[in-house]
Amino acid sequence: MLSFDHFLDLAERPLGTWPGALAVAAVVILVAIGVHRIGARILTRVARPYPLMSVVLRYIDTPALVLLIIAGIGFVIFESPDTMPFIAVLRDLETVALIAALTYLAIRSAGAVGEAIVQAHPLDAEDNLNARRIHTQARVLARSVMFVIFIVGFGAALMAFPSVQQIGASLLASAGVAGLVAGIAARPVLGNLIAGLQIALSQPIRLDDVVVIQGEWGRVEEITGTYVSIRIWDQRRLIVPLQWFIENPFTNWTRNSSQIIGTVFLYVDYRMPIAPLREELERILAHAPEWDGRVQVLQVTDATERAMQLRVLVSSFDSALNWDLRCRVREGLLNFVQAAYPQFLPRARADLSTDAHHVDFAPPLERTQASAPASTVDTPADPVASRGGRAGPA
Numbered sequence: 082m083l084s085f086d087h088f089l090d091l092a093e094r095p096l097g098t099w100p101g102a103l104a105v106a107a108v109v110i111l112v113a114i115g116v117h118r119i120g121a122r123i124l125t126r127v128a129r130p131y132p133l134m135s136v137v138l139r140y141i142d143t144p145a146l147v148l149l150i151i152a153g154i155g156f157v158i159f160e161s162p163d164t165m166p167f168i169a170v171l172r173d174l175e176t177v178a179l180i181a182a183l184t185y186l187a188i189r190s191a192g193a194v195g196e197a198i199v200q201a202h203p204l205d206a207e208d209n210l211n212a213r214r215i216h217t218q219a220r221v222l223a224r225s226v227m228f229v230i231f232i233v234g235f236g237a238a239l240m241a242f243p244s245v246q247q248i249g250a251s252l253l254a255s256a257g258v259a260g261l262v263a264g265i266a267a268r269p270v271l272g273n274l275i276a277g278l279q280i281a282l283s284q285p286i287r288l289d290d291v292v293v294i295q296g297e298w299g300r301v302e303e304i305t306g307t308y309v310s311i312r313i314w315d316q317r318r319l320i321v322p323l324q325w326f327i328e329n330p331f332t333n334w335t336r337n338s339s340q341i342i343g344t345v346f347l348y349v350d351y352r353m354p355i356a357p358l359r360e361e362l363e364r365i366l367a368h369a370p371e372w373d374g375r376v377q378v379l380q381v382t383d384a385t386e387r388a389m390q391l392r393v394l395v396s397s398f399d400s401a402l403n404w405d406l407r408c409r410v411r412e413g414l415l416n417f418v419q420a421a422y423p424q425f426l427p428r429a430r431a432d433l434s435t436d437a438h439h440v441d442f443a444p445p446l447e448r449t450q451a452s453a454p455a456s457t458v459d460t461p462a463d464p465v466a467s468r469g470g471r472a473g474p475a
């Protein structure tokens with residue numbers, strides 16, 4: 082049972098006993114919460130005209146509260162006399178907690194700066210090349226800094242325990258083979274970290290870039306500290322390590338600009354006139370919202386034994402629009418040929434005629450069977466042509 086003298090001693094030296102220390106700690110925690118709320122309101126009003134500062138304050142709000150509470154508890158623990166039970170253990174735990182709170186605040190501060198830079202350069206602009214460059218640099222560098230802060234904080238927390246210091250010293254004393262093994266094991270992590278810094282500075286890829294990797298077409302969706310997530314056109318995700326982009330070649334369709342030229346190939350009969358096709362292409366592009374007005378070309382690029390190859394070049398502001406434009410042009414030109422010139426679709430020709438001046442080296446029986454009226458047959462290679470049009474002259 083507590084005596085009156087005990088209460089007097091508690092009032093004179095509140096940190097000398099556990100009840101007094103707990104009471105002081107509770108008061109300190111309440112004071113820390115009050116200081117945090119008052120300071121947060123004042124800083125929020127000051128930062129209201131500045132959106133970027135508001136982002137930083139929102140990110141560090143919780144870590145600042147945790148740091149104030151841990152610092153207040155630490156004041157109580159370190160001011161308590163050394164004779165209190167378990168005080169040495171609590172001081173070690175308080176040191177680790179304080180280091181963890183500072184690390185948490187530093188990590189969130191680095192993330193806040195990166196997010197503030199990202200929000201200052203939105204990606205919804207018509208020409209977002211510069212915004213994508215800044216997004217990539219801000220996110221990759223912020224994550225790299227956060228990783229370094231975490232490693233430093235973790236090491237500082239371990240060094241707070243004397244036993245761990247001794248273990249570390251003994252490991253350093255015998256760090257021959259162990260250091261080599263650790264270096265080999267950490268090579269992928271360090272390689273990805275260095276690759277992330279290279280990507281952030283040189284920027285072979287950026288967020289929302291259109292890339293082709295090992296035959297897969299997609300957009301750069303996310304760049305983390307270890308890998309890049311590629312959103313493929315069919316909504317799959319291709320996960321590629323950061324180091325792969327430094328060591329292997331790949332295609333980037335939006336490296337300097339999102340504008341792109343697409344190709345459409347058509348095959349028609351040799352008798353197909355080219356001028357009506359050019360006029361139809363001009364008409365299709367005039368009503369195509371995907372066309373940016375830069376490139377409009379229709380040329381005969383090859384001539385095989387069966388048909389002519391036509392190549393159409395059309396341009397768009399980005400690759401997604403160009404894909405739709407290519408499909409629109411291909412469908413429009415095919416519909417035009419089927420409706421206006423069905424007889425000029427690709428055909429397979431066979432000449433079955435016999436000529437008096439033609440020397441036939443076939444056996445007599447085969448020559449007798451082959452003596453048929455002279456004729457030339459045009460066989461449509463397209464079922465649409467066989468249904469909709471008449472056969473043209475051979």
